[in-house]
Amino acid sequence: MTKTAIIGSTSFLASYLIAELENDNHELTLFSRQKRNEKHHFVPFSYPESIPNLDVFLEFDIVIFAAAGGVQSSKKYSLDEIYQLNAFLPITIANYLDANNFKGKFITFGSYFEIGAQESLRKFNEKEVALSDYDVPNHYCLSKRLLTRFVNDSLSKINHFHVILPSIYGKNENQNRLIPYLIERLEHKKELELTAGTQIRQFLHIKDVCSFIMILCNKNVENGIYNLASDTQNLVKDVVELIFKYFNKDHNNVLGKAKRQDESMQVILLDNKKAKDLGWKATISLEDGILDYFNK
Secondary structure, rough: EEEEEEOOOOOHHHHHHHHHHHHOOOEEEEEOOOOOOOOOEEEOOOOOOOOOOHHHHHOOOEEOOOOOOHHHHHHHHHHHHHHHHHHHHHHHHHHHHHHOOOEEEEEEEHHHHHHOOOOOOOOEEEHHHHHOOOOOOOHHHHHHHHHHHHHHHHOOOOEEEEEEEEEEEHHOOOOOOOHHHHHHHHHHHOOOOOOOOOEHHHHHEEHHHHHHHHHHHHHHOOOOOEOOOOOOOOHHHHHHHHHHHHHHOOOHOOOOOOOOOHHHHOOEEOOHHHHHOOOOOOOOOOHHHHHHHHOO
């Protein structure tokens, strides 16, 4: 049985990973602020109140760092929390594992928002994401960029896999994210505030993310950075239109009423060739993924 630790086990990503790993004969230990799963071992983890002794991670075959700070603007984090959770804590753990001859796998996550403000319709490969110096709009993007740069330039000898994620989505995600926000507002006939929706993005279902993590867990894979993304790209307003069609409503009169920081990043696209070379591909279309939100 594979002994696996998940740091930040109450996150959206971790909730789906737990289900996948349970079905793949993993003995799970969950690190988080609150115990929400009675089936698995639990260790309190929160910054700065409760950081376990790093020795505990040496006993695992796989350590997954799924904690993050500042992803949602609606939840307030201090600058210290944002940089610790998104960069310095995973770097500290990676260095500790390396110093203690860790033979397992360490998995962390980045975001394609690290690329920053640019408008060319090209897909960035892993090296280009890691070395991007385009302006970023907030500390979340900058902190994630620091971790990716560390992995790219790392002197560590451990098996460290760093996965750059696009816009991930799926049922039970944070209610302030685009798709559940739209659905909740339309279902309850509430006023909507949306940008013009001209940003070009890649949307990837959370289950397709998990299928790649399972490849990392189960196969002998070269360590380093891996971009994940679907082969399709969409205007944000395309997503809005799909959801409005489900409610038989016109979306055009609600666009352009709001401003968001990510509007400065008009085009953000990832080249997924490296992940696809491992046999991975996205299998859930945006249309099917959105329909799943309506399945009770």
